[in-house]
Amino acid sequence: METAERFRAAVEKNELAALDDLFTEDIRLYSPVKFTPFEGRPMVLGLFGVLLRTFEDFRYIGDFEGTAETSADGAEAPSAILLFRATVNGKQIHGVDLLQFDEGGRIKEFTVMVRPQSAVHALSEAVLAGLVADGLVPAAVDG
Numbered sequence: 335m336e337t338a339e340r341f342r343a344a345v346e347k348n349e350l351a352a353l354d355d356l357f358t359e360d361i362r363l364y365s366p367v368k369f370t371p372f373e374g375r376p377m378v379l380g381l382f383g384v385l386l387r388t389f390e391d392f393r394y395i396g397d398f399e400g401t402a403e404t405s406a407d408g409a410e411a412p413s414a415i416l417l418f419r420a421t422v423n424g425k426q427i428h429g430v431d432l433l434q435f436d437e438g439g440r441i442k443e444f445t446v447m448v449r450p451q452s453a454v455h456a457l458s459e460a461v462l463a464g465l466v467a468d469g470l471v472p473a474a475v476d477g
Contacts, residue, residue: 337439338414342394348386354379357441362406364445367458371405377470378444384464388457389427392420404434404443411435411442425456 337356344352354375362371363378372381396417401410416431429448436442448454465471
C-alpha cells in the first residue's frame with residue numbers, strides 16, 4: 335500500500351509535514367495510553383509532533399498488509415501493520431501500528447499497541463508532558 339510506505343518514510347525521516355496529506359480530516363487514533371481516541375487531523379498531527387520528539391532510536395522492523403474491521407463502523411478496510419522498536423526515557427518499546435485506509439487510500443483509523451507495561455507507562459508520561467507543553471491538552475490541576 336503506497337500510503338503505508340509514505341507514512342513509514344515520513345516517520346523514519348522525522349518529517350511531520352509529510353504526514354498531513356496521508357490522514358483523513360476525521361482520522362481517529364487509538365492510543366495505548368488513552369481510552370478514547372484522539373480525533374481529527376489537527377489533533378493527530380499534534381500528537382505525532384510529540385511522538386516524533388519523544389521516541390529515541392525509532393525504527394520500523396517489519397510490515398504486513400491485508401484487511402481488518404475498523405473500530406468506528408465495523409466495516410472491513412484495507413489495512414497495514416507496521417512493527418516497530420524504539421526507546422522512551424531509557425525503556426525499550428516493542429510496538430505495532432495498525433493503519434486502516436479509506437477508499438481514497440488515506441489513513442482513517444490508526445491504532446498503536448506497545449509493550450511491555452513499563453514502556454507504556456514511560457510513553458504515557460512523556461506524551462502527556464509533550465501534549466501539555468504544546469498546548470494540545472490542559473495541564474492537570476491538583477486539588
